[in-house]
Structure formats: C-alpha cells, structure tokens
Amino acid sequence: MFGNTAECAADSAGQGCLSDLKKVFNKLASVNQVQAEGVLNGPFQLFLDQAGLFVLAGVFVMLPEKRVLETIRGGTLKDADYINDAIKEVGNLLIGSWDRVFREEQKGHKHFKQTGTFVGSIWDNPEESIGLAVEQPCRYVICRMKVDDFPEFKCAAVFSEQLFAAEDPLQAPQDAEPAAAPEPEPQTEPKATPLPEITYTEDNPGPVSESIRQMTQHIEQNDTTGTTAAASAQALPKLSAGQIMNPAVLWVDPEDTVEDVLRQMQQHNVGYVLAGRDGQIEGLISRSDIAAAISPYTRPVFSHWRRPMDDAALQIRIKWFMSRPVHTIRPDVSLQTVMETMLRCSVRGLPVVDAGGTPLGLVSAYDVFGALLADAGVSMSGRPQQAPCGG
Amino acid sequence: MAKSLMIVDDSATMRKIIIRTVRMSGLEFDRTEEAGNGKEALEKLQESPVDIVLCDINMPEMSGTEMVKEARKLDCCKETKIIMVSTESAEELISGVMADGANGYITKPFTPEKFQEKLTPFMN
CATH class of the missing domain: 3.40.1550.10 (CheC-like)
Incomplete structure (x- = not known):
C-alpha cells in the first residue's frame, strides 16, 4: 500500500x-x-x-x-x-x-x-x-x-x-457419520438444486476445491520429483526470455513528470519504460499507467472543457503512478514461465535481469505473441519495438 | 477552497492509515474528523457537516451501508460526498450502496493513487 x-x-x-x-x-x-x-x-x-x-x-x-x-x-x-x-x-x-x-x-x-x-x-x-x-x-x-x-x-x-x-452433494452423505435419526427438514429455504455438471478444462478449472486440490498435488509432486513442466508446455516453442526480450529499454527518473514521460514514450514509440537510477529499477510504467494519470480533457478534442487541474495532473511526478514492486525474470527462464509470470502477476511487461539484478531488457506480452506467431510461421514485420499500448 | 473530511472506520489503526494515505495522495483538507461507526458519524455530521466522508462498511452499531441511507435523509448531508472504503468487493454490494447514495467505492488494500483518483473530482 x-x-x-x-x-x-x-x-x-x-x-x-x-x-x-x-x-x-x-x-x-x-x-x-x-x-x-x-x-x-x-x-x-x-x-x-x-x-x-x-x-x-x-x-x-x-x-x-x-x-x-x-x-x-x-x-x-x-x-x-x-x-x-x-x-x-x-x-x-x-x-x-x-x-x-x-x-x-x-x-x-x-x-x-x-x-x-x-x-x-x-x-x-x-x-x-x-x-x-x-x-x-x-x-x-x-x-x-x-x-x-x-x-x-x-x-x-x-x-x-x-x-x-x-x-459435493453426492459425496457428502457417504462421508457423513451414520445418523441415529434423520435431521428435520429446514422450514425456510428449499433444498439447494444439484450442481450442474462441470467439465474440467483449461478454460474452466472447476470449483475452488478442485483448484486447491490441483495446487496441493502439483506442489507435492514438485517436492518429490522436481518435475515442473506440464505435458501441455511441450507444445510451446523452446525459447527463453532472453531470446524474445527487447534489449532497448527506455529509462526515466522517478522524479520526472507525467508529461515528460508521456513525451518520451511518444517520441520513442514504446509501451513501457523503466523508472530508476543507476541501473536500479524502481518502477515500471506502461501507457495504461499514463492513461490513468492524465485527464481526458487534455486531449485536443476536449480542449474546450480543459481545466487548470487537468494541466496540473501532467506535472505530477511519475513515481506516484508507476507500478511497484516490479516483477522481474531471468533471461534463461522459458517462454512458459514468462507467460505464467505475466498471468500470475497480472502484468503485461516484465523486465529481464541477470543474477546480479542488472536489467538486460524487457519482455512484453506482445513479444510473447510475436514469438508464438513466429513459431507458427506467421511473419510480423513492422512490429513496434515494444507494445504500442498495454499495462 | 479548502475541504473537510471525515473518516468512518471501527478500527482506529485503519483510520490513521487512511489519513496517512490521503496525505500521501497529495490532497489537502483543512479539517479531518474521525468516527468509529455509522451512528457516531451521523451525530458528528449533524453537529458539523463535512464535504467528503470516507466510510467503511462492516462496523458495529451502524454499518456503512445503513449510514449512507440515513445520511441521505439529512439536509446537512445532501451535498456530502460519501466514498465507501472496504475490503468487500462484491458487485451487488457496490451497486447497492451506490444506489443508496454513495458517490464512490474504494477497495482495501488501497493506494495513495487510488484516493487521488477517487477524491480529486470532488475537490473543486
């Protein structure tokens, strides 16, 4: 907080x-x-x-x-x-x-x-x-x-x-202790209708208990065998974060204003910038962060309604809007791990750092899409250096 | 023009945290009141109304949702902006309390940026 x-x-x-x-x-x-x-x-x-x-x-x-x-x-x-x-x-x-x-x-x-x-x-x-x-x-x-x-x-x-x-409405009576006398029926609420049939797919992992069960089994399995790769991961291209990252990353100072950062992002046509000093990452800024920071009235189409506070918002230091803490990955992690990390952390941009914490580049969700499409033989020439937008 | 603020939360610690977070957001108030539940808040509001109320939902004696309903019946609170601040994030609860007269909703844990975003529209 x-x-x-x-x-x-x-x-x-x-x-x-x-x-x-x-x-x-x-x-x-x-x-x-x-x-x-x-x-x-x-x-x-x-x-x-x-x-x-x-x-x-x-x-x-x-x-x-x-x-x-x-x-x-x-x-x-x-x-x-x-x-x-x-x-x-x-x-x-x-x-x-x-x-x-x-x-x-x-x-x-x-x-x-x-x-x-x-x-x-x-x-x-x-x-x-x-x-x-x-x-x-x-x-x-x-x-x-x-x-x-x-x-x-x-x-x-x-x-x-x-x-x-x-x-589980079917399992519960079997697990229950044999009762001496039947419980009286509740007078107020009708009995719950049976749960609809649930198909467990990747898109629908099922009830929470199933998720927890899978999670506990997965961790237990890793504890004993060290196995981490799921069978489905074999279909992913054998690429690492270092291979798909963009090494050209734009840096700004956390004390820079929103306006400064927005200008730089537009000039360099990038979707993400790192905030920090001396190679130390202090925050990650996406265009979504910028969009959240500025008023829509700063757009030319709404200029008629532009107020002093809209301009004032542009002068707020970027440190108040950047995402912290920054989730980072190592260059040798697999594409699968990159995707899992993005999903788990709800981010679409991950700085890549070496073992000493030195930033090497940045992987965006668009780099992941690009890698997947390239693996499928789809050419994506003309793609911007980083994501044109995103958060 | 300087604004006044009231924090309504049954946890004294959380009230202090909210005051600190509001301060970190860069927003300034000339007066900040505190209340431990909805009933106490209404009593204080009738004595001395404020511009903005940040109100928890689950509180003893009178919950935040009840407080919003009661506040909207009072002349002194007609213009008061009431922002709910709660860990509760069920959509039906949020839409219900907004329909009852709340002006905004912030879910805990919150950030200074979130306070800035939600309170700035009411600062002019």
Missing part, C-alpha cells in the same frame, strides 16, 4: 491434519477466520507465523524497524496485544486481496469475509481458539512471504476436509 515490496511464493502443501502445521506455527501466530461463499462455501483459516504477524502489523503502523526485528525474535503476547488492532486489519486486508484475486479468476466465487482473528499460541486449545481440533483432517497450502528487508516468514491457508465433503 505504501511502496513496500512484498514477495510471496508457494512453499509446500499437503493433506493431513492440523498438527502437521505445528513445526511452522510453533510460537505466536495470528489466525484469521474466513467465511467463504460461492463455489468454496464455508469457513477456512488463514495463518500467519510470529514473524509474519509482527512484520506485517509493524510495517502497517510504521513501527521502527529495530522494534519489529526485536518482536520477530522474542515478541510476547503483550507485544502483540499492543498492535492487536493492526494485526486484525492486516488480516482483513489479506483476505480482501485474496477475495479480489478469486473474484477475478474463479468462476462462481462470491465472497470471502473475515469473521474473527485469534492471536496467541494455537496449540493450547485450538478447537476453542480457532475452531479446528489438533487431529482435524485438513488440506493446507504454506507460503513464504517477504516484506522489504525483513526476514522471511510463513503464512498458510488451511481448509478443513469438511469444506470439500459439503461441496
């Missing part, structure tokens, strides 16, 4: 019981209760380890770095109480972010809502504190997170197996 850099990567995933997480969340932790509605329907939990809750809440309320580092190592429940409101809000923001991702990418998703936050040691009485028993069967995805230069920490999404059993 405030220019901090944050990275998150899947660490491990599994299917077992809550106690499997004891090693990771053995000290203080915050557990956010989330109520899901839609294809994933029911409660699940979002865990942050001790370092995670103190780093995120500490950064959120701008605690001194030294204080945050102290609490990562030896913070107590009293320290957590002091920033309890921030811990709860950080959880709420994480859930909100996740809700947004699911809304954009998961058909049938309706809603994630924070219903409570527990801060303390989980293992004293987890059933009471977080609503999960120690031996509760569950599935979990553990992620590594890093914010700025603070030490890495871990978070996890934990889904009780009941969540998946309840989702």
Whole structure:
C-alpha cells in the first residue's frame, strides 16, 4: 500500500491434519477466520507465523524497524496485544486481496469475509481458539512471504476436509457419520438444486476445491520429483526470455513528470519504460499507467472543457503512478514461465535481469505473441519495438 | 477552497492509515474528523457537516451501508460526498450502496493513487 515490496511464493502443501502445521506455527501466530461463499462455501483459516504477524502489523503502523526485528525474535503476547488492532486489519486486508484475486479468476466465487482473528499460541486449545481440533483432517497450502528487508516468514491457508465433503452433494452423505435419526427438514429455504455438471478444462478449472486440490498435488509432486513442466508446455516453442526480450529499454527518473514521460514514450514509440537510477529499477510504467494519470480533457478534442487541474495532473511526478514492486525474470527462464509470470502477476511487461539484478531488457506480452506467431510461421514485420499500448 | 473530511472506520489503526494515505495522495483538507461507526458519524455530521466522508462498511452499531441511507435523509448531508472504503468487493454490494447514495467505492488494500483518483473530482 505504501511502496513496500512484498514477495510471496508457494512453499509446500499437503493433506493431513492440523498438527502437521505445528513445526511452522510453533510460537505466536495470528489466525484469521474466513467465511467463504460461492463455489468454496464455508469457513477456512488463514495463518500467519510470529514473524509474519509482527512484520506485517509493524510495517502497517510504521513501527521502527529495530522494534519489529526485536518482536520477530522474542515478541510476547503483550507485544502483540499492543498492535492487536493492526494485526486484525492486516488480516482483513489479506483476505480482501485474496477475495479480489478469486473474484477475478474463479468462476462462481462470491465472497470471502473475515469473521474473527485469534492471536496467541494455537496449540493450547485450538478447537476453542480457532475452531479446528489438533487431529482435524485438513488440506493446507504454506507460503513464504517477504516484506522489504525483513526476514522471511510463513503464512498458510488451511481448509478443513469438511469444506470439500459439503461441496459435493453426492459425496457428502457417504462421508457423513451414520445418523441415529434423520435431521428435520429446514422450514425456510428449499433444498439447494444439484450442481450442474462441470467439465474440467483449461478454460474452466472447476470449483475452488478442485483448484486447491490441483495446487496441493502439483506442489507435492514438485517436492518429490522436481518435475515442473506440464505435458501441455511441450507444445510451446523452446525459447527463453532472453531470446524474445527487447534489449532497448527506455529509462526515466522517478522524479520526472507525467508529461515528460508521456513525451518520451511518444517520441520513442514504446509501451513501457523503466523508472530508476543507476541501473536500479524502481518502477515500471506502461501507457495504461499514463492513461490513468492524465485527464481526458487534455486531449485536443476536449480542449474546450480543459481545466487548470487537468494541466496540473501532467506535472505530477511519475513515481506516484508507476507500478511497484516490479516483477522481474531471468533471461534463461522459458517462454512458459514468462507467460505464467505475466498471468500470475497480472502484468503485461516484465523486465529481464541477470543474477546480479542488472536489467538486460524487457519482455512484453506482445513479444510473447510475436514469438508464438513466429513459431507458427506467421511473419510480423513492422512490429513496434515494444507494445504500442498495454499495462 | 479548502475541504473537510471525515473518516468512518471501527478500527482506529485503519483510520490513521487512511489519513496517512490521503496525505500521501497529495490532497489537502483543512479539517479531518474521525468516527468509529455509522451512528457516531451521523451525530458528528449533524453537529458539523463535512464535504467528503470516507466510510467503511462492516462496523458495529451502524454499518456503512445503513449510514449512507440515513445520511441521505439529512439536509446537512445532501451535498456530502460519501466514498465507501472496504475490503468487500462484491458487485451487488457496490451497486447497492451506490444506489443508496454513495458517490464512490474504494477497495482495501488501497493506494495513495487510488484516493487521488477517487477524491480529486470532488475537490473543486
């Protein structure tokens, strides 16, 4: 939210019981209760380890770095109480972010809502504190997170197996305990109609539970075999980011104005520029970022209605509009990884950097299209140096 | 002309964060009020109206959606611009609260740029 850099990567995933997480969340932790509605329907939990809750809440309320580092190592429940409101809000923001991702990418998703936050040691009485028993069967995805230069920490999404059993209307009765007496029929709502048949294709990955199942299986598979390439990836051309990148990248200073940057982009006919100094990337600017920054009244066709504030917007420094943090890739990564990174990070431009972080070029989605078309034998002469537009 | 602002959120931390983010956006207000829920906000607005309200949705006592409906019944709030600020991003909720009289919607987590984009049209 405030220019901090944050990275998150899947660490491990599994299917077992809550106690499997004891090693990771053995000290203080915050557990956010989330109520899901839609294809994933029911409660699940979002865990942050001790370092995670103190780093995120500490950064959120701008605690001194030294204080945050102290609490990562030896913070107590009293320290957590002091920033309890921030811990709860950080959880709420994480859930909100996740809700947004699911809304954009998961058909049938309706809603994630924070219903409570527990801060303390989980293992004293987890059933009471977080609503999960120690031996509760569950599935979990553990992620590594890093914010700025603070030490890495871990978070996890934990889904009780009941969540998946309840989702399948045919499976649920078989999994249920044999009941002594039938449950009375609800008086208010009619029974839900059976779910329509879902075909699992690349375009339609199915319910969230299926996505989570696939994700956990994929990570587990990688853990044991190191296999990463999907069979379908074999159809992609064997090209690397370094082979398709454009090495001629335009740089601007973050202190340049929107007007300066727009002029340079027009002069050089590029869709992306890097902002930074001394070869250090501080931000990425696309024409979409510029379009969002300037008023439509600056266009000649609307000049009659042009106001002083429209001109003032052109003088805002580009650092307020550039995309940060910047996702980068190495030159040796495959075309598949380039495409996956663009999809995962919702970006259409990726700077290519070497192992030392030195920028080598930039790959845009249009470079990817060009590579795919070239592989299919389609000539694209006259293509601009970079994407003419995009974000 | 200088404008006045009210932040309505049950989290004191979040109110401070919003104030900080608004400041980072470059927008300036001559007066900033705070309220912990919709009821408290309405009481304060009746005593001393403001130009722009940034309002959370899920709050105890009176939610943001209820506050918008009630505010629109008050003469003192007829011209007040109310922008909802929430992690809730369901389309039906957003269109519902906009139909009830909200003037904008910002989803958390937010950025200074987002505040600038949403509030600038109401600053003149």
